[in-house]
Amino acid sequence: xxxxxxxxxxxxxxxxxxxxxxxxxxxxxxxxxxxxxxxxxxxxxxxxxxxxxxxxxxxxxxxxxxxxxxxxxxxxxxxxxxxxxxxxxxxxxxxxxxxxxxxxxxxxxxxxxxxxxxxxxxxxxxxxxxxxxxxxxxxxxxxxxxxxxxxxxxxxxxxxxxxxxxxxxxxxxxxxxxxxxxxxxxxxxxxxxxxxxx
Amino acid sequence: xxxxxxxxxxxxxxxxxxxxxxxxxxxxxxxxxxxxxxxxxxxxxxxxxxxxxxxxxxxxxxxxxxxxxxxxxxxxxxxxxxxxxxxxxxxxxxxxxxxxxxxxxxxxxxxxxxxxxxxxxxxxxxxxxxxxxxxxxxxxxxxxxxxxxxxxxxxxxxxxxxxxxxxxxxxxxxxxxxxxxxxxxxxxxxxxxxxxxxxxxxxxxxxxxxxxxxxxxxxxxxxxx
Numbered sequence: 577x578x579x580x581x582x583x584x585x586x587x588x589x590x591x592x593x594x595x596x597x598x599x600x601x602x603x604x605x606x607x608x609x610x611x612x613x614x615x616x617x618x619x620x621x622x623x624x625x626x627x628x629x630x631x632x633x634x635x636x637x638x639x640x641x642x643x644x645x646x647x648x649x650x651x652x653x654x655x656x657x658x659x660x661x662x663x664x665x666x667x668x669x670x671x672x673x674x675x676x677x678x679x680x681x682x683x684x685x686x687x688x689x690x691x692x693x694x695x696x697x698x699x700x701x702x703x704x705x706x707x708x709x710x711x712x713x714x715x716x717x718x719x720x721x722x723x724x725x726x727x728x729x730x731x732x733x734x735x736x737x738x739x740x741x742x743x744x745x746x747x748x749x750x751x752x753x754x755x756x757x758x759x760x761x762x763x764x765x766x767x768x769x770x771x772x773x774x
Numbered sequence: 775x776x777x778x779x780x781x782x783x784x785x786x787x788x789x790x791x792x793x794x795x796x797x798x799x800x801x802x803x804x805x806x807x808x809x810x811x812x813x814x815x816x817x818x819x820x821x822x823x824x825x826x827x828x829x830x831x832x833x834x835x836x837x838x839x840x841x842x843x844x845x846x847x848x849x850x851x852x853x854x855x856x857x858x859x860x861x862x863x864x865x866x867x868x869x870x871x872x873x874x875x876x877x878x879x880x881x882x883x884x885x886x887x888x889x890x891x892x893x894x895x896x897x898x899x900x901x902x903x904x905x906x907x908x909x910x911x912x913x914x915x916x917x918x919x920x921x922x923x924x925x926x927x928x929x930x931x932x933x934x935x936x937x938x939x940x941x942x943x944x945x946x947x948x949x950x951x952x953x954x955x956x957x958x959x960x961x962x963x964x965x966x967x968x969x970x971x972x973x974x975x976x977x978x979x980x981x982x983x984x985x986x987x988x989x990x991x992x993x994x995x996x997x998x999x
Contacts, residue, residue: 609995664942664945667942668942668943671935671939672929672933672939672943675934676932684996684998685929685932685995687995688992688995688996689943691988691992692922695985695988696950700950703949703950703953
């Protein structure tokens, strides 16, 4: 495969990170509906936004690799289809958040969508797997004969660790931003109550 | 017993509204038939291809008819703030969901019958031999689709981009039900033994159960203001 093979590390690491991000959207959504804590909603929103970036990275690096290796940009193979569905779930989640005007309502409705979307991922996986049953097994954990070299494993895990650090950093920054925004609007409200003539 | 009364109150209310203005059902049927009509120009199928394309064609027109049905279902409730009225009613919101869902199920099923009739007429295709399996498959798929559509219809009614938001929300989530519905219908219409597509029927049934239960539980949060 040559030089282009190196994209594999970025691609797989982004994919795992994107799925992890969607799991965090689910955790945040359940937490918000259960405890009504704005922190949980911040987590869901931040994971949704950062996860969207990683999921887009998967969909961009995938075709870049596939064109020279498979000769085509895209095929409706189970993993590709599932990643695309995940990307659509991220998009619909973020779109919903921006189309509801009241912030409290947006958080509740987004939490419902986050939970329903998460419940959908395993069903999607099963349906797509059966639908394209004739396609080759995935490279990793695909049974006898498939698999990657031990040294590649090291490289892959190191890349994934790096991606997880990047993801955590972005998530952390996004959470701090949400916190600061909430503080700001609370201060604004307090100020408006104290001086109603403004 | 009391729950059944609440569900039927919502259900009968939707039927009565529909009976008085006759808007939803007519527009949903016409829209579904239009999809079939446009499809004819796109593919101009001969006898051989008909069998291969038919399940996909049917489910695509069911999908689009459903979008119209679910968005109408809550557009009606927005007038005179009926949604707020329902949210304030001292009943389990899950029961309100079940009432709305059953009304949508009835409307979409009627529209599907009309679409199937039009298809069998235009494509000279008889559904009678495979009806015993095709009908329950379609019903199960529709049950799951309506569960997702009713909840997302209520969510989309809260946004200021309703017409866009509903399909964007529901199509990715309803993807398994379309795949299962198309695959199982293909088997049924070809006359294959049911055991060859039993897995798809189970998937559609599982989808219907999971999403009806989830919607029942989560509808409280969708309605609250």
